[in-house]
Amino acid sequence: MKEKINISMPSLKEAKLRRNLDVSIVRYKIEDKYKTLGLNKTYYIFTYGCQGNEADSEIMAGILEGVGYKKSTDPMNSDVVLLNTCAIRENAEQRIWGVLGQLKGRKREHPDMIVGICGCMPQEENATKKIIESYDVDIIFGTHNRHHLPELISKAYESKAKVVEVLSNEGLILEDAPKVRESKHKAWVNIMFGCDEFCTYCIVPYTRGRERSRQKDDIINEVKDLVKNGYKEITLLGQNVNAYGKDLGTDYTFGDLLYDLDKTGIERIRYTTSHPRDLDLKTMEAMRDCKSVMPHLHLPVQSGDNDILKIMNRKYTYEQYMSKINKLRELVPDISITTDIIVGFPNETEEQFQNTLKLVEEAKFEGAFTFIYSKREGTPAAKMPDSITEEEKHDRLNRLIEKTNEGYLRGHQRFVGKVVPILVDSESKNGEGMLCGYSPNLKLTHFKSNDKSLIGKIVNVKITEAKTWFMIGDLVED
Ligand code: 5AD
Ligand code: SF4
Numbered sequence: 001m002k003e004k005i006n007i008s009m010p011s012l013k014e015a016k017l018r019r020n021l022d023v024s025i026v027r028y029k030i031e032d033k034y035k036t037l038g039l040n041k042t043y044y045i046f047t048y049g050c051q052g053n054e055a056d057s058e059i060m061a062g063i064l065e066g067v068g069y070k071k072s073t074d075p076m077n078s079d080v081v082l083l084n085t086c087a088i089r090e091n092a093e094q095r096i097w098g099v100l101g102q103l104k105g106r107k108r109e110h111p112d113m114i115v116g117i118c119g120c121m122p123q124e125e126n127a128t129k130k131i132i133e134s135y136d137v138d139i140i141f142g143t144h145n146r147h148h149l150p151e152l153i154s155k156a157y158e159s160k161a162k163v164v165e166v167l168s169n170e171g172l173i174l175e176d177a178p179k180v181r182e183s184k185h186k187a188w189v190n191i192m193f194g195c196d197e198f199c200t201y202c203i204v205p206y207t208r209g210r211e212r213s214r215q216k217d218d219i220i221n222e223v224k225d226l227v228k229n230g231y232k233e234i235t236l237l238g239q240n241v242n243a244y245g246k247d248l249g250t251d252y253t254f255g256d257l258l259y260d261l262d263k264t265g266i267e268r269i270r271y272t273t274s275h276p277r278d279l280d281l282k283t284m285e286a287m288r289d290c291k292s293v294m295p296h297l298h299l300p301v302q303s304g305d306n307d308i309l310k311i312m313n314r315k316y317t318y319e320q321y322m323s324k325i326n327k328l329r330e331l332v333p334d335i336s337i338t339t340d341i342i343v344g345f346p347n348e349t350e351e352q353f354q355n356t357l358k359l360v361e362e363a364k365f366e367g368a369f370t371f372i373y374s375k376r377e378g379t380p381a382a383k384m385p386d387s388i389t390e391e392e393k394h395d396r397l398n399r400l401i402e403k404t405n406e407g408y409l410r411g412h413q414r415f416v417g418k419v420v421p422i423l424v425d426s427e428s429k430n431g432e433g434m435l436c437g438y439s440p441n442l443k444l445t446h447f448k449s450n451d452k453s454l455i456g457k458i459v460n461v462k463i464t465e466a467k468t469w470f471m472i473g474d475l476v477e478d
Pocket of ligand 2: 197202203204240
């Protein structure tokens with residue numbers, strides 16, 4: 001096996017301790033010695049998981065292009081291949097082992113290829129051990145070390161050893177990093193990093209570190225820049241955006257940020273993800289008052305049973321959740337609400353599951369990401385005994401999906417006959433001569449048009465048909 005350079009290894013225990021309470025802002029600058037590192041070389045990044053990882057990949061692409069690498073479309077023929085991984089559920093990890101297996105064969109033919117694994121998986125000690133022992137990977141780095149990428153690659157070239165740098169318990173915020181954004185009209189904007197909630201099933205607080213907010217001026221300047229460059233839509237990112245600012249020691253909150261960003265001239269603002277306990281009145285009022293804040297809220301509920309919510313450490317009840325969304329509907333009557341739900345949490349009874357179904361009915365969700373509980377080593381729930389069979393878990397998931405699908409369809413049906421503004425994303429895969437994009441309520445919409453110059457523009461579409469997963473309409477010419 002290759003020699004290993006251990007700069008630092010992950011520790012879930014260390015990550016939980018929140019020992020490093022200082023948040024340092026690191027302003028990225030390419031060191032002169034790395035400026036030509038990637039000259040005449042190519043890179044490819046596989047991205048798995050949440051929007052946070054997509055945003056991180058855009059930064060890593062920016063850093064790589066900043067040192068000369070060019071983007072490739074073929075991972076198997078690239079000089080640097082990075083896998084930006086997700087650890088949230090076991091099946092997310094299974095996919096990564098599959099790709100690593102394919103790359104192993106390719107690396108045998110091309111020993112100079114650098115394979116790097118980064119993101120959430122390396123933050124788990126068991127995963128990192130398995131990667132080191134079983135796969136031919138050159139660099140392994142976590143969520144806190146992206147800015148060291150040129151240095152890590154350079155070390156791997158020089159030493160031909162495995163370079164491992166995974167920091168636990170970090171509190172840094174990376175500013176001024178170059179980005180290669182995937183879209184020319186929609187942009188991710190991180191407003192905070194990490195999570196301090198410690199929901200008992202979730203690995204994120206361990207892999208992403210403590211909750212830390214960017215300075216508001218850094219965020220506002222980034223958005224002003226995006227407006228200048230013709231961007232139409234931003235999505236503000238954080239594990240719990242409603243906690244924005246809590247760590248900064250001022251009384252400036254997420255609601256204030258929405259009001260300020262509305263003044264930048266950006267046409268559409270979205271945000272994800274929210275925590276029901278922290279969603280406050282000011283945010284709801286901003287949704288009502290700010291024209292640019294879109295009428296859609298993703299508000300993960302996870303379960304409709306108060307006992308399960310308590311064991312999950314979610315810190316709200318069925319009744320409190322409903323009261324928040326009822327208030328929001330009073331202020332923003334047109335809003336679409338979507339959610340995340342976990343079934344089969346350890347020892348969940350049929351009756352408790354029925355409470356989830358009841359909540360789904362009552363909350364009138366227009367969409368949901370539904371998951372079977374996945375045991376994550378190192379989290380409190382992993383130690384809870386579990387008596388539910390796999391068959392029962394799948395059966396609950398299917399019954400839940402049946403219900404949530406009704407919500408998707410209902411959410412689309414209510415727009416039939418109406419004219420809605422669609423931000424056009426791309427050509428549609430739904431048929432020749434069609435384009436597609438999203439409405440303010442985040443409804444995917446397909447319409448007939450051969451005019452590709454509409455991509456990136458907001459056009460009016462009259463909705464003629466509602467399906468479960470999308471709407472169909474006719475372009476309304478000015
Ligand atoms: N098992 C299943 N689903 C999970 N999620 C987080 N952790 C787990 C887990 N261990 C889900 C939650 C969260 C979404 C991003 O992923 O519903 O909101
Ligand atoms: Fe995980 Fe809970 Fe934090 Fe969301 S709020 S990232 S579910 S710990």
